[in-house]
Amino acid sequence: MSDVEVEFYWRPGCGFCAALERPLSKSGFKVKRVNIWEDPDAAARVRSVADGNEVVPTVFVGSTAMVNPSFGEIEAAVKAASAS
Secondary structure, eight states: OOOOEEEEEEOTTOHHHHHHHHHHHHHOOEEEEEETTTOHHHHHHHHHHTTTSOOSSEEEETTEEEESOOHHHHHHHHHHHHHO
16 A cells, blocks of 8 residues: 555536545545545645636646546556655
């Protein structure tokens, strides 16, 4: 298991978020879940990497930002961050 934190930005009612939440919750990764509708700073952070849009899910692993990533992409980013 990695100590690398996965920051998972989501909002209620997002089907893509729910689909990504399932493998994340089973992964054993350290996941910080952030609802962008409850946190204006989080929404601004998402907009900063999504061309000004509030696209979720958006995931940060270290300095790597991913907009609507697959679980495989997150897994690869965690492995890369763990190796550095």
